[in-house]
Amino acid sequence: MSSTAKRFRAGIVGGTGYTGAELLRLLVNHPEVEIACITSRSEDGTAVADMFPSLRGHLDLKFTVPDVARLAECDVVFFATPHNVAMRMMPELMAAGVRVIDLSADFRLRDADVWAHWYGETHTAPDLLAQAVYGLPERNREQIRQAQLVACPGCYPTAIQLGFLPLLEDSLIDPNQLIANAASGVSGAGRQAKIPMLMAEASDNFSAYGASGHRHLPEIEQGLADIANDPVSLTFVPHLLPMIRGIHATLYAPLRDPTLSLKNIQALFEERYADEPFVDVMPAGSHPQTRYTKGANYCRIALHRPLDRDVIVVLSVIDNLVKGASGQAVQNMNIMLGLPERAGLEGAALLP
CATH class of the missing domain: 3.30.360.10 (Dihydrodipicolinate Reductase; domain 2)
Incomplete structure (x- = not known):
């Protein structure tokens, strides 16, 4: 590994939405993290830069079908999916020891019945709700540091x-x-x-x-x-x-x-x-x-x-899309991996 090689590998499940696109924008400039895989069942085989031309020259990856074995090779996996997707894959990923940051709502609520009431279906991984750490760093930084599963706030x-x-x-x-x-x-x-x-x-x-x-x-x-x-x-x-x-x-x-x-x-x-x-x-x-x-x-x-x-x-x-989603997810990742909390997030706001 060269002195310029990045230390950590990140996977993204569901990278075709706005939060996925924002994760890509932030991670391609992260000094310590490389994007190892990004998944989409509907866009399998499509070059990421073809879907998001803003990333031309920054990322040479294609979307692939989600594969737990490949995701398990990553140091951290992000779920940038609609609700009810992460909870179906989470038991297998957790069993493989993968550290996960879920940007969906699947693990934000601790009560499975309350979740079912608001999201209109039964939670498929209720046993994992108690293990999820709510990813508001200003409140739960030390718990995030040790967590395997972080539920990124809305x-x-x-x-x-x-x-x-x-x-x-x-x-x-x-x-x-x-x-x-x-x-x-x-x-x-x-x-x-x-x-x-x-x-x-x-x-x-x-x-x-x-x-x-x-x-x-x-x-x-x-x-x-x-x-x-x-x-x-x-x-x-x-x-x-x-x-x-x-x-x-x-x-x-x-x-x-x-x-x-x-x-x-x-x-x-x-x-x-x-x-x-x-x-x-x-x-x-x-x-x-x-x-x-x-x-x-x-x-x-x-x-x-x-x-x-x-x-x-x-x-x-x-x-x-940033502090309210993907930026906060990267902030959580930095805490989990022992990186400087500002890494990859130093950019000033855009004006106009």
């Missing part, structure tokens, strides 16, 4: 949990009166033909959806309850923005102590995230925009207290 859950986390850890807010209004670009719906995501439908429009109950809600409440060490109640309303990338979450919570100043809350956030490489607490009074994180693995947060009333407002923005 995009909305990432932005919302990071926004509420310091407040719940210090019991500064009422956990039973949490509100999250969050809006996402159309790429959050995946790379498939859906009428609401067509340019003529989504452009010049703004709409809510899933207001009566969204499948990310149980994941968010589970994570927030873990942080608070107590049950929480969250009103979560997602919205669709007429843009491609980005999530903007506006979070509201009543303060337990109305005499607590915004200055003290700002200091709490700055201290809590001081050593976190991918969370940026902006100056008090800032209004972060989605373009501040476009293409980058950052969550940017700002705090407000309107009219000094007893409600704290947290603004939390991420790129749904």
Whole structure:
């Protein structure tokens, strides 16, 4: 092995969607990792660079049918698949000792019955739910380091949990009166033909959806309850923005102590995230925009207290495909493999 050879081999299951494409973009530039295989049953034999010409000159691989024996030769395997795919392959991969990062929802919830309720089918690997580590590094870094199976958080859950986390850890807010209004670009719906995501439908429009109950809600409440060490109640309303990338979450919570100043809350956030490489607490009074994180693995947060009333407002923005999916998956991989956490993720946000 030459001095320039990469140390670790990564496999990707299901690489034809947006999260798969984003994983490829990040991994081809990773200093310590090479992509060993990428799978797609429908695109078997197709050159990756033919499907994604942006990768011409960066990756010389073809899509192949998923094969556990070949995947088992990798140091880490990513699942960038729709829900219900990873859980069917996971028992065999786990038995082979493969370390896996699942970007789907298959292992985010610990209760198989709750999962079945929200995803409309029976979970096929319920025994593995307890083994999965929830891959929010800012909360579970040490568990991630030792994990064999990491369940990468969803995009909305990432932005919302990071926004509420310091407040719940210090019991500064009422956990039973949490509100999250969050809006996402159309790429959050995946790379498939859906009428609401067509340019003529989504452009010049703004709409809510899933207001009566969204499948990310149980994941968010589970994570927030873990942080608070107590049950929480969250009103979560997602919205669709007429843009491609980005999530903007506006979070509201009543303060337990109305005499607590915004200055003290700002200091709490700055201290809590001081050593976190991918969370940026902006100056008090800032209004972060989605373009501040476009293409980058950052969550940017700002705090407000309107009219000094007893409600704290947290603004939390991420790129749904990076910190909300593939970037966070690479961050988890770096932790699992003992690599510098920033490796392959140093890029600044794109502007414009």
